[in-house]
Amino acid sequence: MTGNTAAPNTAATNTPAPKTAASSTTGPKAGTDAIYKGLAGVVVDTTAISKVVPETNTLTYRGYPVPELAEKCSMEQVAYLLWHGELPNDLQLEQFSQRERAARRLDRSAQSVLARTPETCHPMDVVRTMISYLGTEDPDEDLSTTELLLAKSQRMFAVLPTIVAADLRRRRGLEPIAPHHGLGYAENFLYMCFGEVPDEVIVRAFAKSMVLYAEHSFNASTFAARVVTSTGSDIYSAVTAAIGALKGPLHGGANEAVMHDMIEIDRPERARGWLEEKLTAKEKVMGFGHRVYKRGDSRVPTMYQALREVSEHLGETKWLKIYAELEDEMASRTGIRPNLDFPTGPAYYLMGFDIPMFTPLFVMSRVTGWTAHIIEQTESNALIRPLSAYSGPQQRSVPA
Numbered sequence: 001m002t003g004n005t006a007a008p009n010t011a012a013t014n015t016p017a018p019k020t021a022a023s024s025t026t027g028p029k030a031g032t033d034a035i036y037k038g039l040a041g042v043v044v045d046t047t048a049i050s051k052v053v054p055e056t057n058t059l060t061y062r063g064y065p066v067p068e069l070a071e072k073c074s075m076e077q078v079a080y081l082l083w084h085g086e087l088p089n090d091l092q093l094e095q096f097s098q099r100e101r102a103a104r105r106l107d108r109s110a111q112s113v114l115a116r117t118p119e120t121c122h123p124m125d126v127v128r129t130m131i132s133y134l135g136t137e138d139p140d141e142d143l144s145t146t147e148l149l150l151a152k153s154q155r156m157f158a159v160l161p162t163i164v165a166a167d168l169r170r171r172r173g174l175e176p177i178a179p180h181h182g183l184g185y186a187e188n189f190l191y192m193c194f195g196e197v198p199d200e201v202i203v204r205a206f207a208k209s210m211v212l213y214a215e216h217s218f219n220a221s222t223f224a225a226r227v228v229t230s231t232g233s234d235i236y237s238a239v240t241a242a243i244g245a246l247k248g249p250l251h252g253g254a255n256e257a258v259m260h261d262m263i264e265i266d267r268p269e270r271a272r273g274w275l276e277e278k279l280t281a282k283e284k285v286m287g288f289g290h291r292v293y294k295r296g297d298s299r300v301p302t303m304y305q306a307l308r309e310v311s312e313h314l315g316e317t318k319w320l321k322i323y324a325e326l327e328d329e330m331a332s333r334t335g336i337r338p339n340l341d342f343p344t345g346p347a348y349y350l351m352g353f354d355i356p357m358f359t360p361l362f363v364m365s366r367v368t369g370w371t372a373h374i375i376e377q378t379e380s381n382a383l384i385r386p387l388s389a390y391s392g393p394q395q396r397s398v399p400a
């Protein structure tokens with residue numbers, strides 16, 4: 001199935017009643033005048049990569065339940081699964097890991113581009129710029145066989161941690177640390193950030209967050225990547241667009257906003273009053289709500305458990321208490337549940353990351369899902385180009 005049908009797809013479950021175009025004379029042709037603002041409830045295409053079932057609170061990658069993957073698999077295994085459709089056997093994992101480790105280094109020209117990005121800009125602007133720059137270095141930029149797309153995907157996956165860690169360190173006035181080829185993906189990244197591999201509890205919690213963030217069907221950033229891919233553009237352009245979409249606070253940027261809010265609240269006993277003020281002012285509470293899940297995000301229990309383990313390990317339970325107060329009060333006042341960004345915000349903070357680095361951590365993981373979708377879109381492409389209902393002035397003449 002492709003997304004180029006004239007009328008909205010009616011295969012969607014829970015499809016909301018469409019709005020209709022304001023004027024039948026200026027609006028679109030009969031049969032095309034339904035408006036699904038924000039594409040809410042619209043099924044645009046099929047995907048074999050992941051399945052979100054809000055009714056049962058289930059999320060699977062290629063058929064595997066994500067909480068199980070987060071418990072039992074490394075990020076390398078999950079990346080392989082998303083790209084190849086199957087978990088790797090021992091030999092495949094060994095070969096995949098070797099290629100990942102070999103591609104971690106940032107070459108000198110890329111290092112100098114990174115160094116020239118202003119430290120005053122948001123770190124998401126740095127990763128966006130760096131992915132765009134990597135495209136300029138790739139002689140096969142415009143070639144899109146599945147084999148080449150997989151190689152480019154793996155390159156971005158391998159090098160993004162090096163970029164994010166170098167950016168984190170320079171903002172702290174520290175020299176970058178070169179990748180450690182003896183360490184796996186999660187350990188190596190934490191080592192490049194902090195100069196040592198932290199305790200096992202921290203490594204496990206971080207690795208789980210990477211698995212949980214990796215993929216989530218047609219979310220806004222993945223859809224942005226698919227739109228760019230659908231025009232026949234290159235993978236770096238598509239990932240650059242996806243990074244731009246993820247930056248927004250209604251999407252990936254929420255994990256940073258959550259931590260800013262928790263710091264503002266500061267004490268658990270202030271949380272309920274703070275929330276009341278937000279709701280009275282009709283402001284969105286960051287880290288709550290979801291376009292698809294209406295009864296809670298399937299990934300939250302796993303990430304909450306990781307947050308809990310990190311909090312108890314470090315003996316710092318203040319954020320956990322603020323979390324509980326907000327979750328409880330929000331549920332009783334609105335029925336709206338936390339999304340994945342709610343537990344990851346304080347978890348990343350406790351792990352020692354600076355708040356503006358939180359969404360780049362999301363990029364490091366989601367690049368696997370984005371590129372799996374870019375490959376899927378390329379293999380079964382249809383230009384993504386919806387219709388609009390015109391609502392401007394009637395046709396008129398330019399004054400003489």
Ligand SMILES: CC(=O)SCCNC(=O)CCNC(=O)[C@H](O)C(C)(C)COP(=O)(O)OP(=O)(O)OC[C@H]1O[C@@H](n2cnc3c(N)ncnc32)[C@H](O)[C@@H]1OP(=O)(O)O
Pocket residue numbers: 038249250251252254283284285286287288289290291292336339340341
């Ligand atoms: C990894 C991720 O990207 S997960 C999402 C991260 N984003 C956030 O946490 C930002 C905060 N949340 C939100 O803004 C929203 O819940 C979204 C954008 C994620 C989903 O929104 P939508 O599906 O478009 O639902 P919409 O925003 O229309 O909300 C429906 C109703 O619930 C309310 N609502 C939804 N989320 C929230 C929230 N976080 N705080 C307060 N009210 C909320 C809306 O105000 C709206 O109420 P109304 O019908 O009285 O106007």
Ligand SMILES: O=C([O-])CC(=O)C(=O)O
Pocket residue numbers: 213215216218219220251290291292339340
């Ligand atoms: O699915 C969405 O709309 C947002 C989300 O949770 C994600 O991208 O992980």
